[in-house]
Each structure stands twice: as structure tokens, then as C-alpha cells.
Amino acid sequence: MARKGSLMFGGRELGSRLIVGTGKYPSLVVARRAIEASGATMVTVAVRRVELGKRGEPSILDVLTDLKLAILPNTAGCYTADEAVRVARLGREAGLSELVKVEVIGDEKTLLPDNEGLLQATRTLVKDGFVVLPYTNDDLVVAKRLRDAGAAAVMPLGAPIGSGLGIQNALNLRLLIEAIPEIPVIVDAGVGTASDAAIAMELGADGVLMNTGIAGARDPVAMARAMRLAVEAGRLAYEAGRIEKKPYATASSPETGRVGGNR
Amino acid sequence: MARKGSLMFGGRELGSRLIVGTGKYPSLVVARRAIEASGATMVTVAVRRVELGKRGEPSILDVLTDLKLAILPNTAGCYTADEAVRVARLGREAGLSELVKVEVIGDEKTLLPDNEGLLQATRTLVKDGFVVLPYTNDDLVVAKRLRDAGAAAVMPLGAPIGSGLGIQNALNLRLLIEAIPEIPVIVDAGVGTASDAAIAMELGADGVLMNTGIAGARDPVAMARAMRLAVEAGRLAYEAGRIEKKPYATASSPETGRVGGNR
Amino acid sequence: MARKGSLMFGGRELGSRLIVGTGKYPSLVVARRAIEASGATMVTVAVRRVELGKRGEPSILDVLTDLKLAILPNTAGCYTADEAVRVARLGREAGLSELVKVEVIGDEKTLLPDNEGLLQATRTLVKDGFVVLPYTNDDLVVAKRLRDAGAAAVMPLGAPIGSGLGIQNALNLRLLIEAIPEIPVIVDAGVGTASDAAIAMELGADGVLMNTGIAGARDPVAMARAMRLAVEAGRLAYEAGRIEKKPYATASSPETGRVGGNR
Amino acid sequence: MARKGSLMFGGRELGSRLIVGTGKYPSLVVARRAIEASGATMVTVAVRRVELGKRGEPSILDVLTDLKLAILPNTAGCYTADEAVRVARLGREAGLSELVKVEVIGDEKTLLPDNEGLLQATRTLVKDGFVVLPYTNDDLVVAKRLRDAGAAAVMPLGAPIGSGLGIQNALNLRLLIEAIPEIPVIVDAGVGTASDAAIAMELGADGVLMNTGIAGARDPVAMARAMRLAVEAGRLAYEAGRIEKKPYATASSPETGRVGGNR
Amino acid sequence: MQLLLNGSATEAPEGATLESVIGRLGLPVARVAVERNGAIVPRGQYAGVVLAEGDVIEVVTLVGGG
Amino acid sequence: MQLLLNGSATEAPEGATLESVIGRLGLPVARVAVERNGAIVPRGQYAGVVLAEGDVIEVVTLVGGG
């Protein structure tokens, strides 16, 4: 059952419910310390042309290799299924991993997904042996199709990439999570602060993926640790079964035995 | 400076930013385990008449003594300043502590505070040597008066006691916290789940006090741990300096060097 | 320009920005009075089998004919593009109108749209000469495709049909409205009370379509009037250009010339 | 009963549930047209020193006299009960009206009320024969005291004056309105757009008072009309009894009789 | 012969036209649409359509909906 | 003699009445209120009030406000 225990997909069990990105850090040193502080065991990377002039500079890959992290190449920047498939294959060749976070972007300003292209890319890549984690929106009808197409998890956004706006539609996320019990649901994008991550987990998500929320904070290392704790807190709260909301107050101290009462 | 490091008042430094209540647990065993899991070093208790028939039964006090927790008697159930002062004094005599959480309730259905009576009780108890922690609402004008009256901290509510509704007015809490930099601000009441606690801390609160949110959960021990992590996560996020919210997306992967581009 | 003046599509100008459904009314009398009170000039109807036993009973069609309202048949209850196309054609034959509100449902519990099927049905029906108004979600990538497919307007939902939960994702609606300036955007479904309708219009929607919010109210006639005013109010506010939100107060009375000041 | 029919206090019946301020308009012409468009029959004014150099210039009072509006002087800018009482008396002498909107401000940055001073001023002014409308926050314990002190209405804020942030604590407003059925509750301050006003009324408020939300809009006349309609819409919706919120969808078209079904 | 009329098995005399079957329902023809074996039969043509054993007929109208 | 009129030091002849001082301001009397040394002077009584050195006078009116 996907919802219990730790986060699993593609036959591997991650020790953490938090997956972090590796972009936008002020330095490799900060990136390393923040990624360590996050407790993540899997990180995303992008596939990009090597810069022809540069040679032998230390790169984020040295850090990731050193930390023995599982690597999840993404297809960020792709606007068609074909582009995404091409980049996924290059990422596999470069990273020696069958994992891929598939993005097919449908709008430049909002970086919202093109679910039609995403489904097509997912089908192709699943057939090609990939463990596919598609970045999608909170549309449960699409999520069911991605599941049926063989996606290893679905990764609905909480808010636009890098916006830090937090979960914009808790209802849709809750409905999606209910509708897809078979595979993990990982909220990807939009998390700006710790409570956003906790809310995602309280809705029943199996994990959270974030990048800018950590890398762009004033102190990325402290924020990475905050996010780690928040994901754990949210998950525990989800499993613990929160109290119901009540429209009025109910005393937490006994209402009998008050001093000076008439019995 | 009250906002940095750990939570302090009345000359004592608590090791935790979470204070928990001790009411409404299904059993003493669960209470003990949940309080331990919360990491709290201070707990609230109520002052009530001894039940005449009973003798020698194990009580929550045995647990608290055993765990070496600081005890914070409250004046729950008091509707006037005089009652609150009377109960505070009995609590001190019974608990051998100068600490008191002062409640003067102004409305039975909502258990909202009567700030006028609260201020009066605070003034009297401060003169009487108490370390006074008043339960109040999110009215910063009252908070400034409580501070001026010598309160060791102010404890604004997030939502009605036991309601689990979470922070109802984040703006007012933020304004209050800004207006009272001299003494700790502890959000007391209304927390229903982990993210509520994280939100309170992200607003800049110095601590959170809760009871029903933990004791009433399906699994109080797990929820206690969730709350501990959430308070820590929220505090770290506050100190780490979150990213700004943006109305549109910003890519987390590089926008240059895309495969197949024209340079 | 679609955003100014009144609501237009398919070459017709509606006198009202509110379109109402005709289902679920307690009686034909109430339906008639509520529809009149709403000020709507166009109403939706469903296409259903005639009940074999019944003959000659007064029907909602008598009311609509009498009120000279434009009739917008829907394809409610259809789960595939083919079904929707079939029902749309039957609706046209029965209603003698080229207008159709296309629904292709993708999930029974939430009645959320299947955008893939919706696009397919839209393309077919546009080719077949229909004026197509597709019921969709708040996915702007889909909305752009519907526009490109020749939809006369797009009708994103605010919340699930009949839920009364109000606008769940104001951000997405705002982004969608910005992305589709060429054709009207009509928020369809989820409106529970007057302020929900006003919020939709303040986000820049060109119109609102609702049924249960009016028909299910305790007093449908009063609620219809409330909705009519709210739609107008929200539109006016959108056009009037609201004040910016400020984190602190700014006095509305002069700050100079106070009695007793020192000049 | 205060809640039914139109807004009444001090023995007078206002024809409108909207009271508007008269400050911050770009010109007297716009002020006049906006006030007319608002439908308000009562307007607030401030009491200020006459400017010694000026003489005989047209003033807002000419407009108000011409429009035959009831005038409600305020005590804006007062920070103590004594100041407010002094200004109220000057306002009565200048305006020949027993009405007064009492403000006793407790914080310069937020203009939040000092409820202690407010209560004191209210008591004094009620004894002095005034019809007192106190500007307060959403603290129902204070509201009950203001009622007991003889206030003709209570005027809780929705958000800080001039902030345009809308209703910050709907719960507290709802609880306050329930707790004070005897006199009108008028939401005063914080309304930024039409839906804010509608929400206030849907919570059961008897009226709304605003100034900056109209005067500061790009088109104050259009916004005034929007507010008028929104107040009416919100009131009608409150009286009409909205549908309950449901966590899932419920169809608005019949679920039986679908084309192609097996009966 | 037997027809499937709106999902219900229905008897009709051999040689019955669509018009006669619809007519028996007593409906205002102005507001219905009729499908025979998946194809719409335009409003004016009911009289000319002779039904056959096993025909699937759908007769629909517009009802209250949202 | 010197008065404090709306917070500004102002000269007035000895024996000046409130009415004369107000009159110089050219205000529509119908809409002002006047306080002398903290006590309101009713509208009809300005002529009878002879001012004294150091009197604190506030003359207020109603202006646009919220």
C-alpha cells in the first residue's frame, strides 16, 4: 500500500519523503550542506549541454556522487512530448539511471504542464523501460490516466514552479490523492515555507519535491532542515488522525470541580 | 532579545518552544507517552477541588513529577479577575511555583478572554510575585498593556480553545508579534494539526501552547511528535527567511543550454 | 474585445453576465420566479429521454418559452466524447439551437471534466456548426487548446458541480483569464453564495453560470436576485480598479488639523 | 428585531445598509457622484480645525447638505477617551446631530481600537445623550460591553483602516454577530472590493461602513455602485439561506433518463 | 414486432411508422428529438420512416438541468 | 492681546469678542463649533464672550473623513 511506511516507487524505497532539487543554490558548498540537511536521498537534476569553453570545474554531480544520492534527471524546459522523450533518454545515458521526472510545459509564463503531451511522453518512456515520475497539475482525471499509463508516481503541483505560493487548491489535491491509492502522490512545486510542506503531507501526499523554496531562502541550510522536519511533521499528523474542527470552543480543563462552585 | 535562541520567561529558559496541556488524554499512560514525545519541558495543569470520595489514585501529577517537567497552573474556568487571582494563589500553594497561566473567560460558548478582567488579574498577580502568562486574543493594544503590566509573555489565541480551527487571523498575530518585541509571544489555543503550529511559528511566535490538538488526536503520541517537529520546522523557516511569493512561475532548472536550442 | 461591455459569444449578445441552470427547483413556479429574478437571458437545460408513461404535463420548457429565454442544452452525464457529440446533436434537434454546453465527465464522484474527451468533442461539434461552450477545469493549457479548437467561450469550474464550495483556486482562474483574452471565460460550477459569484467576476471572468447555488437555496428567488446583483457588483468592481492591499492601516480622515494639536 | 428589514439605530431607519465615508476623494465632483452612486443615506465626516487662511471655499458639507444625507461625525485621530469625548461634542455642535462614530485609537501603525478607552468614551457619550456607534475590533466580549453601555450599534473592523485586506477573521465576526442580536452590527473598515462587502453581509452583518475602498478606487463612482450592489447581494444571500457546502459533487441535471442507458 | 424504445422493450404492429409510435406517446412533437438506430430522424420525416423489428429508438426532450 | 487660535499664536485687540475673532475668519458660522479654554461656546453666544489674554480657542468644522 503506497500510503503507509516510507516512499517507494520503481521498486526502490527512499528513506525520506522529501525529494529536493539541486538548482539555484548560491554555491556548491551551500548546496551540499542544504541537501544534507534536507535528509533527502533522491535529488533532481537537469539535462543541459556542456559548456564548450569550460573544463574540469567542480560540479553539482561531484557533490551528489559524494553524498551517494539517487539521481532523478528531469526534462525541464521541454515543451513537447518528443523533446521530453529525447531529453529523458539523454539523461538516462548521462546518469545511468532509469528514473526520470517528466515535464512537458504548456505555458511559458506559468510553467504549467501540458497534460496531453505529458501523457504521450509517459506512455513512450514507460514502454522504453523508464521509471516515470510525471510533473502534472492537480487534475485527478489526468492522474488516473498517468497511473494507467504506467507512471511510477504522480507529481501534482501545489502552485506554479518557483512561485512559493503554497498549496493553492487543497480540495483538488485531496480528491486526487483519494483517487490514486495505487501509486505515490508527490506534491511537486509551489512550496514556499515549512507549513506548505506540512499541509501537503496532511492532505495525504506520499512525498514532496521542492527546489526554489530551499535554494532561494536567505539561509538554505536552515530552510532545508525546516522542510525535512515539516514533511515528517505533516506525515505524522496525517497518520495520527487530527481532531475534528468545531465551530465553537470546548474546554481542555475539567468543567467540574471549580473552586467556589456550588458542587 | 526574546525572538532569538530558545523560549525564555521569568528568568527560566525552556528547552522547547512547545508547551503542552495535560487534559483530555484517554489514559495516564497515553498522556505520559505523548508528553514525552512532544519534547515539552513545561506543561499546564488546572486547579480543581479534590474529589472527596477518591483517595490515593495515581494522578497526572505523578507523571509530571516523574518526568521532571515545569508545571504551569492555569486559571481555566474563571470568569472574573477575582476568581482568577484566587485560583492562581491556590495553584501556587499546590504547585509550589510562581508561574501561572491566567485565563479570565468572557463568554461561555467561545471561551474567548475578557481582556479587561485579564489585565486587572495580571496587574494583581504581578504585584504578588507571580510570573504571569496571560491567555488573551490577538488584540495588540491589549498585548502592549499586558506587557506594560509586567506579564512575562503574552499568549494570544489562534482560534477558540479546543476548536482545532488553526490560525484564524494571521495578520493580527503578525502585527501583535511585531508590536511586542520585548517579551515572548506564545500562540495558545486553536491548533488542530501540525501545519497550524508551523504557521504560528512562521509568523514569528516564540512558542506554541496546545492541549486538545494532541490529546484529542486518534493517536496522541504520534501527534505530539508531529507538533514537536512542526514547531521546530516553523521556527527554522522563520529564521531561514523564506522566498518571496511571486505571481508567476520562475524556473528552477537553467533556462540556457537546452538540448536542440539554437545556441 | 471580449472583456468589455456585455457577454457575447456565437455572435449573440446576452443582456446579462449570469447564465442559470434550470434543474433541481422545488417547483415550476419557483423555477420561473427565480429565473426571472436572476435576470438571465440564457439558461441551460439537459437532454433526457421522455418518460414513456407521462403525457402533456407542464414542463420547464413551457416556462422558458414563455420567458423568451435563449436555451443552452448541455451534455451532462456524458463520459466520452462520442456520447457528448450524440447528446449535443439530439439537443440541437430538440431545441433548434446551435448552442451547446459540452460536458465530458471524467470522474463520477467529483464530476470533474475529462479534458481530453472534451477537446475531441469540441473539435467535432465546432466542425458540425455548433456554438460550443465547454465545461472544463482551471487548466489554462487546456483552455488555450479549446480556444484554438473554436470554442465560443471556455467555462472553467470554480469548484465541483453542486458543491457550493466557491472559487477554490483564484490564482489559476486569474492566470487562465489572462491567457485567453480572445473569447469569454465563464466560471461554471461551484458557486454557493453571492460573494463567490462576485469573486469570480472580480478575477476578470466575463460571466458566471450556476444552478444548484440558486435552486438549492432555502429561498431560490431571493438567492437568484442576490446572484444577479453579485455578478453585477463583481464586474463593476473589476472595471472600477480596486485599491491595492496594504499591510498596515492608512487613515481615511485627515491626519492634520486635529483638535488640540500643536499646529 | 435588528436583523430584519432595514438598518436602524437611534430610532432612525436608514434606507440603505451601506454607510460611506467622505474622505480621500480626488475631487468634490467625484465625491458627490460616488456618494450618490453608493445609495448611502448616511455618511461619516471628520471634525477638524478650520484652516485659518481659507475662506468661503466650497466644501464637502455643501455636497452633503445638498444631497440631504444624515451626517455621522467621527472622532478619528483620537487616542484617549477624553479626546474622543471632546471631539464628539465639537462634532455635535458643528453638525447639529446626536450621532457619533467613536474611534479611540490604540496603535498608530495599525489604527486598531483601544477598546478600554472606547468603552469609557461610549459610557460618557451615551450619558450625554449621544447616539453612539463605536468603531471596535471583532472581540465579542467587548461588543457585549458596548451594547450594555448603550451603544446604538457596534462597528467591528474587517481589517485595518484603509488596508483593503477584506474580512480577516470571518469566524470572529460570525460569533460576534450571533452574540449581539439586540443591536445592529456594522462592519467598519478593511473592505477593499465588492466581494468583501458581500462576505460581511453574508456573515449576518446589518451593514457595512467604508471609505477608502470607494474613494481610492481608480473609478470611485463605479466602485460605489459595485459596493451598493454587493451589500444588497450579500444581505439577500444571507436571508435566502445558502446551500450547504459538500465535499464532493452533486449533479444539477437529472441522473436518470440518460440517452443510451439500459433503462 | 419489438422495438427498444428509450431502453424499454416495446411492441408495435408490423409496418408501424415512427410517427405512429411517437404519436402514441402523446408528446408535443415540437420539443422532442428522435434517434433511430443511432441516427437522428429530422422532425418532419417521422411519417416516412417505417420501423423494423429490433429498431432502437430514442425519444428525448429538454428537461431542467444545469 | 495674544490668543492661541487653532494652535497658532494670534493677535487680537483688547476687549475683542469671540464673534469678532470668528468673523475675521470669514467662515459660514452655521457649520463650525467653537471651544474656549476647553468649553464649548454655543453657536448663538459668540457676541457675548469677551476674550482674555492667553485664551485658547479652537474653531472646528466638519471635513471629509471615514
Next chain:
Amino acid sequence: MQLLLNGSATEAPEGATLESVIGRLGLPVARVAVERNGAIVPRGQYAGVVLAEGDVIEVVTLVGGG
């Protein structure tokens, strides 16, 4: 004689001390506080307090609360 002990009418022998009355309750003295006629009686002094007819005694302790 009769006392009002925690709101209940309670019999006690003439001349009974606070200590004897508390003792009968079998409570751990370390965690109670006692009020006699509205004034707190410090913990060490129960033995020296001789009760009188109609005395109002409150014996409280700390219990679970929030």
C-alpha cells in the same frame, strides 16, 4: 459541627483541626492547597487551625488541564 467542604455540607467533631479533616481525605498533602473562608492556609499550618461551625473549606489539587 457542620462545614462546607468543597461545596458539600460535611460533619466534623467540635474542635476538629484542619489537619484532621484533611487527613480523613487520605490525600497526598504535598499536592493540595487549602483555603479556609477565602484565605489560604499555608501547608505547614493545618494542625494549628481549629475549625468552627460553618467554616467554608476548599481543598484543591492540580489536575490535567490545558
Next chain:
Amino acid sequence: MQLLLNGSATEAPEGATLESVIGRLGLPVARVAVERNGAIVPRGQYAGVVLAEGDVIEVVTLVGGG
């Protein structure tokens, strides 16, 4: 001859292999992937690939991303 290497026109000697062109870039081969005219060339096979005029080569690696 001229190649299009990562979108830039690049000169290479006639008969150059993929290995020699990649080698000049000084990259850790372990972390790159190479595409020639749209088809991935597996890591071990660079030496055997002789390039031709107008070949479009993409050499990519993994970088920080989200």
C-alpha cells in the same frame, strides 16, 4: 569539415572521430551523453564513430535543476 556542436558551428579535421572531438572538450566522459544527428551514441562507442560534414552533435551533462 564543419560540425554543429551544441548549436555552435565547429571545425574538425576530416575523418575525426566522436572520441577525438569529445576529447578536446576535456570533459569527464563518465557524466556526459552524446547524440549524433538525433541518435544517442552509447558511451563506449565514441572511438568507432567517424564524423561527417554537417553532423549535428549534442553533448549534454547533468546540472543543478529542480
